[in-house]
Amino acid sequence: MTDESGFDIVPPEAIADGRATDAYFDRTVETLEHADRNPHVVAEVTADQFATGEWELLAGVKDAARLFEGRDVDVDAIREGRLFDGGPVMRIEGPYLEFCRLETALLGFLSHATGVATAALEARRAAPDSTVLSFGSRHVHPSIGAMVERSALLGGLDGFSNVAAGEVLGREAGGTMPHALLICFGRGEQEAAWQAFDEAAGSDVPRVALVDTYSDEVDEAVRAAEAVDALESVRLDTTGSRRGDFEHIVREVRWTLDAEGFDDVGIFASGGLGPRQLRELREHVAGFGVGSHVSNAEPTDFSLDIVELEGDLAAKRGKLTGTKEVYRTDDGGHHVALADGSATGGPTAPPADGERLLQPLVRDGELVREFDLDAAVDRAAEDADTVGFEALADDGD
Ligand SMILES: O=P(O)(O)OC[C@H]1O[C@H](OP(=O)(O)OP(=O)(O)O)[C@H](O)[C@@H]1O
Numbered sequence: 001m002t003d004e005s006g007f008d009i010v011p012p013e014a015i016a017d018g019r020a021t022d023a024y025f026d027r028t029v030e031t032l033e034h035a036d037r038n039p040h041v042v043a044e045v046t047a048d049q050f051a052t053g054e055w056e057l058l059a060g061v062k063d064a065a066r067l068f069e070g071r072d073v074d075v076d077a078i079r080e081g082r083l084f085d086g087g088p089v090m091r092i093e094g095p096y097l098e099f100c101r102l103e104t105a106l107l108g109f110l111s112h113a114t115g116v117a118t119a120a121l122e123a124r125r126a127a128p129d130s131t132v133l134s135f136g137s138r139h140v141h142p143s144i145g146a147m148v149e150r151s152a153l154l155g156g157l158d159g160f161s162n163v164a165a166g167e168v169l170g171r172e173a174g175g176t177m178p179h180a181l182l183i184c185f186g187r188g189e190q191e192a193a194w195q196a197f198d199e200a201a202g203s204d205v206p207r208v209a210l211v212d213t214y215s216d217e218v219d220e221a222v223r224a225a226e227a228v229d230a231l232e233s234v235r236l237d238t239t240g241s242r243r244g245d246f247e248h249i250v251r252e253v254r255w256t257l258d259a260e261g262f263d264d265v266g267i268f269a270s271g272g273l274g275p276r277q278l279r280e281l282r283e284h285v286a287g288f289g290v291g292s293h294v295s296n297a298e299p300t301d302f303s304l305d306i307v308e309l310e311g312d313l314a315a316k317r318g319k320l321t322g323t324k325e326v327y328r329t330d331d332g333g334h335h336v337a338l339a340d341g342s343a344t345g346g347p348t349a350p351p352a353d354g355e356r357l358l359q360p361l362v363r364d365g366e367l368v369r370e371f372d373l374d375a376a377v378d379r380a381a382e383d384a385d386t387v388g389f390e391a392l393a394d395d396g397d
Contacts, residue, residue, distance in 0.1 A: 007143070009143045015067070016066065016067065018101035018102050018105070019101075020105045020108075021101040021102070021103070021104045021105065022103075022104045025100050025101045025103060025104065026101065028100055029097060029100055029101060032096070032097060032100075033097070038095045038096060038097045039095070039096055039310050040094065040309075040310055040311070041093070041094075041095075041096045041306045041308060041309055041310075041314075042091060042092070042093045042306070042307050042308035042323045043093075043096075043099075043304050043305060043306045043307065044088035044090065044091050044092075044304070044305055044307050044323075044324065045088060045089055045090040045091075045092075045106070045107065045110060045302050045303070045304050046087060046088045046089065046302065046303060046305065047084075047086075047089070047300050047301055047302050047303075048085070048086045048087075049086065049087070049318075049320050049336075050086045050087075050336070051085045051086035051087075051334055051336075052085060053085065054085065055083045055084070055085045055118075055334075055384075055387055055389050056083065056084060056085070056114055056115075056118045056300055057081070057082075057083055057114065057117040057118045057121045057154065057155055057380055057384075057389075058077075058078050058079075058080055058081070058082055058083070058084055058089050058110075058114055058117070059080055059110075059113035059114050059116065059117035059150075059151045059154050059155075060080075060109040060110040060112065060113030060114055060147070060151070061077050061078075061079070061080045061090075061361070061371075062080065062371040063109045063113070063147070064090070064106050064109040064110050065077070065361050065362060065367055065369065065371075066367075067099075067102045067105060067106055067109075068092070068099065068102070068361075068362040068365065068367075069362070069365060069366070069367055070365045071094070071098045071099060071102075071365045072094050072095060072098045072364065072365055073092055073094030073095075073098050073099055073362060073364075073365065074092075074093045074094060074360075074362060074363055074364065075090065075091065075092050075360075075361040075362035076090070076091045076358040076359060076360055076361055077089060077090040077091070077358060077361040078090070078326070078357045078358060078359070079357075079359060079369075079376070079379065080154065080371070080379075081154060081375070081376030081378070081379030081380040081383065082328075082379060082380075082383050083334075083380070083383045083384060083389060084334060084357070085334045085387075086326075086334060086336055087324055087334070087335075087336030088326060088336075088358065089110070089302070089326075089358075090106075090358075090361070091323065091324075092304075096306070103304045106304065107302050107304060108299075110300070110302050111299035111301065111302045112144070112147065112299045113147055113150070113151045113154075114151075114299070114300040114302070115298050115299040115300045116147070116148055116151035116152065116155075116294060116297045117151040117152070117154045117155045117380075118155065118297065118300070119155070119294045119297035120134070120151060120152040120154065120155025120157050121155035121156055121380060121384060122155075122274075122275045122293070123155070123157065123274070123275055123278060123288075123290045123293060123294060124156030124157060124381075124384075125156075125275075125384060125390065126274075126275035126276075126278035126279050126282070127278040127279070127281075127282040127288060130278070130282050130285065130286060130287055130288055131158045131159075131268075131286060131287035131288070132156075132158055132278070132287065132288045132290055133158060133159045133160060133161065133174060133287065133288070133289050133290070134148070134149055134152035134153075134157050134159070134160035134161065134162075134289075134290065134291075134294055134295070135160075135161050135270060135289040135290060135291040136148060136152075136290070136291035136292055136293075136294050136295025136296065137149070137160075137161060137165070137295065138291070139291060139292050139295045139296050140295050140296070142164075145162040145164060145165040146162070146165040146168035146169060148160075148162070148294070148295050149162050149165040149166070149169060149173075150165070150168075150169055150373065151294075152294050152295075153171075153373060153377060154373065154376055154377055154380055155294070155380065156377060156381055156384075159171075159173075159174045160173055160174070161173055161174065161175045161289075174206075176201075176205065176206065176207075176208040176209075176210070176235070177193075177197055177208070177209070177210050178210070179210060179212075179213050179237070181193055181197065181210075182213040182214070183213065187214050188214070190211075190213065190214065190220060190223060190224070190227075191224075194224050194227050194231075195227055197209075198228045198230065206232045207228055207230050207232045207233075208231075208232055208233045208234070208235050208268055209221075209224035209227075209228060209231060209233075209234050209235065210235045210237060211223075211224050211234040211235065211236060211253075212235075212236055212237055212238045212239070212242075217234075217236050217238060217249055217252075217253050218249075218253050218256045220234075221234040221236075221253045221256065221257055221265075221267075222256060222260050222262070225260070225262040225265050231262075231265050232265070232266060233265060233267060233268045233286060233287065234253065234257075234265060234266075234268065235267075235268040235269070235270060235289075236249065236250060236253065236267065236268070236269050236270075236271075237269075237270045237271040237289075238271065239271070240271070240272060246269075246277070246281070247280050247281055247284070250267060250269060250281055250284050250285060251284055253267060254267060254284050266285070266287070267284060267285040267286060268285065268286060268287045268289070269281055269287075269288055269289075270288065270290075270291070271289075271291075272291075273288055273290050273291075273293065274290070274293035275293070278290070305319045307319070307320070307321055307322055307323060308321075308322065308323055320336075322338050322339070322340075323338070323339040323340065324336055324337065324338060324339055325338075325339045325350060325356055325357075325358055326356075326357045326358060327350055327351050327354025327355060327356055327357065328354065328355045328357055328383075328386070328387075329351050329353055329354050329355075330353055332386045332387040332388060333351070335350070335351045335354055337349055337350040337351070337354075
């Protein structure tokens, strides 16, 4: 079945219906119905059973929650914008057949968005005082553009480039000029291109001139500053094969702009940048465009596991039995404990001063939570401070 648009895209109705499922869940439904079984279960969505020292930023809960609307289940989840390290991020309770076929889409929503949001948080923390924009739409299937940009914002990025994603999110995409614009004017005609852009673009569009198309970045940066009175920044997107020491190029541009009296013209850097490069460059530049580090982030490896069957402890090998709670302590700790209070000591007992992170999301099939992206962004920044989040990934060259 092809989407009526003609694109190979699974339509939203199929996701909501539970048809975006692995086929073995269809077999499971058939078999359980044949055997007249529909046990009451508690299931948990977990990446790591125990803490690993690698924090991740939870995202995708808004879309995941929609799957449960109208289904006879209760769902609790950590709020979007909180960090986690081990233990469940979501708990579902109800007759198993109510949500069996939703597992595939549920994990997909949470896994992909959490991976992207965590990578965005890494970029954010690598350059806390710089503008950091999401430029990675071109690397991923267009059907997930809004997820990528929303997750990038959740991680703390300041804006994004995908226009249609902006329409979905109710926010305006930003951007200035690609190399194609310079090339359309021809070699040696960079001034004409920058000036035409300045004349054509709306007053709300920042005047940022791309200065690496045909000649040396230092040369083009000074020429752009001379050509456009209101120039805000120059953008260096130097192609990899010409890059050499990018930090040196950036510092040389800064030096020369200052020396020529253009100290009010900022530098914007983009192209293959990740947390390590942001840390190296951040004192010399005003802003960054980050693409693949965020958009191509590895999805978090969430799984859904039944942990109680008809009130009894259950779990497959390698997974921890029993309904759990996760707690954040004032010192930034993350604790996983049994939910029923039966444990009064040791690692399965709740910490004395812990904040319970799993909160009601769905009750009897009704969504009981509001989603406010700005509030979630603030939560993520605060929680990253609390737990001392640092990017662990070394993103190579
Ligand atoms: O962080 P990244 O994974 O590199 O992704 C984003 C980059 O992609 C674009 O480069 P490109 O050279 O394609 O721009 P152009 O179309 O203007 O040549 C853009 O200028 C960003 O720098």
